[in-house]
Amino acid sequence: MKKVQQHYDEVADIYDNRYDGNRGRYYHGHISDHVMREIPKGGFLLDLGCGTGLFVQRYVDDGGQAVGLDISPGMVRHGRQRCPGSGFCVGTADVLPFKDATFDALASLLAFSYVPDPEGMLRECFRVLKPGGRIAVCTLSRTVFTSIAPIVYQMGEKVGLKKVGVGDFDEHYYTNAEIAELFKAAGFESVSVSRCSFAHLNLADPVFNLARKVEPFVEEKLPYLAYNVCAGGKKPED
Numbered sequence: 001m002k003k004v005q006q007h008y009d010e011v012a013d014i015y016d017n018r019y020d021g022n023r024g025r026y027y028h029g030h031i032s033d034h035v036m037r038e039i040p041k042g043g044f045l046l047d048l049g050c051g052t053g054l055f056v057q058r059y060v061d062d063g064g065q066a067v068g069l070d071i072s073p074g075m076v077r078h079g080r081q082r083c084p085g086s087g088f089c090v091g092t093a094d095v096l097p098f099k100d101a102t103f104d105a106l107a108s109l110l111a112f113s114y115v116p117d118p119e120g121m122l123r124e125c126f127r128v129l130k131p132g133g134r135i136a137v138c139t140l141s142r143t144v145f146t147s148i149a150p151i152v153y154q155m156g157e158k159v160g161l162k163k164v165g166v167g168d169f170d171e172h173y174y175t176n177a178e179i180a181e182l183f184k185a186a187g188f189e190s191v192s193v194s195r196c197s198f199a200h201l202n203l204a205d206p207v208f209n210l211a212r213k214v215e216p217f218v219e220e221k222l223p224y225l226a227y228n229v230c231a232g233g234k235k236p237e238d
């Protein structure tokens, strides 16, 4: 866990560069759209693994209030700068410093795969959600591409290419069935799982543009080719 924190502290100052360009903005916006569809707008949100506060800002811009939590103090510092009106804290997503039934919505984007105790994290999410509150988690999914990505990245690092932080932290690539099972075991109902993202920001422009065009088709008809999995669920009403 220290390794992940150290990595994100190291890249915190440059993390947003990847989402500044057109491809990055589209990629993150697309994931955020999927997450927004699963949670209530205009409520009180907790974003776990919030990074530099990109999704906190999105939720607040849509009329809500939000708190972000992240294990990296460097990322949290950027979140505070981006959203001075929101609360941020440093901590791990599987031990939450909040009272029971505090939030209307829980979100986590591109962070769940790093959490060493996913059962613990979802148990904590369930606890801090109000009855009837909703959760959405979007994270790395197991595909043909993501299964070999860590090996490719590790080979790249061996020949001196820039460290990108993939395949280095025992991150887990989830199947739909695995994540659905975890949600149900934590007590969530109305669990839904879908795949998202085919136009990855690391693709070169012409390939990215093509991938973006076929993305809706891939997500619906060839979901096993999409890079991320998005799971939603509801805490039962009392």
Ligand SMILES: C[S@@+](CC[C@H](N)C(=O)[O-])C[C@H]1O[C@@H](n2cnc3c(N)ncnc32)[C@H](O)[C@@H]1O
Pocket (backbone or CB within 6 Å): 001, 004, 005, 008, 048, 049, 050, 051, 052, 053, 054, 055, 069, 070, 071, 072, 075, 091, 092, 093, 094, 108, 109, 110, 111, 114, 115, 116
């Ligand atoms: C790929 S970044 C995603 C950041 C942000 N959610 C976004 O969409 O830009 C992954 C984030 O998860 C955080 N993280 C990793 N393990 C964590 C843990 N156990 N608890 C809280 N945050 C964690 C990292 O520090 C990093 O900021």
